[in-house]
Amino acid sequence: MSDFYRPKGLSSAVCYGDPKTAFRWLEEAFGFEPLMVILDENDNIAHSEMKYGDSVVMIGNEWSADHKSPKSLGGKNTQTVHVQLTRGEDIDAHCGRARKAGAEIMQEPSTQFYGDRTYRARDGEGHIWTFGVTVQEMTPAEWDKAAGGGMRTQTSL
Template sequence: MPHSNTDSNQIKEVFPYLRTRDAAAAIKFYQRAFGAVEDFRLTEPGGRIGHAELKFGSATIMVSDEYPEYGIYAPTASTPTGSAIHLHVQDVDAMTQEAVQAGASLIMEPADQFYGERAAKIRDPFGHEWLLGSHIEDVTHEEMQRRFDAMFEEDSPEH
């Protein structure tokens, strides 16, 4: 049965939540690489960060240290994250360079993409993937699908 959005159960906001092995270092990295601004932090007496909120432009991303006792784990090299965060930025080339200089690993160099963005992909030192993109052209959904289909035709064994 489809879910109905009544006033009492309507989604108001969505917040990505990153789990890391060193939240304090991750926060510093996100500040250097992306210009994130820390809004709020809860820190245990021993230093473990239970919760932090960072502003990435108008969006909020939450960060915490691992809490294995509650089943909260960060990505590892053998178990990478199954998600990525996409940041729309003014200048993807400059943001990519800043992120790499701050310690990110470059996964995909900035390049023009079929969907109307110049895009790059990086992995932060804490195992999270970030897609960085700058708008370069307006592309209708129909044109985007045509270009997407053409990519697979070019890659097919018959071509």
């Protein structure tokens, strides 16, 4: 029973017009693992959760005027979700899996100035997901040099 209670941290909740399809697709495309599903009186998803590593993403329906899928908002997103893969994980293969499942690959895998290799994908309802894996550990000074200067720490803003 304690598996349903998370420690202090952050989770994201995304709304779908068809959360059952999204739930199955997220498992197939991105490798998210089912954690829990609560169905309403009509066997529709009222709330569900999936995990990836130690993180949780909540998958739900459009339940108010303020909780909509990008599909219902002309494709607009108010947030995107970043998912960090385990070091050594093959991000190119992960991208291939997502593409095979029907994800629109918005940005092919590429290595960023800060040492992560990333790609960006859009799911069938328009949510944008970014996946990254650290391929080279770098210091903030190395990031600054690679980015051409201008990097600041939180204390120097």
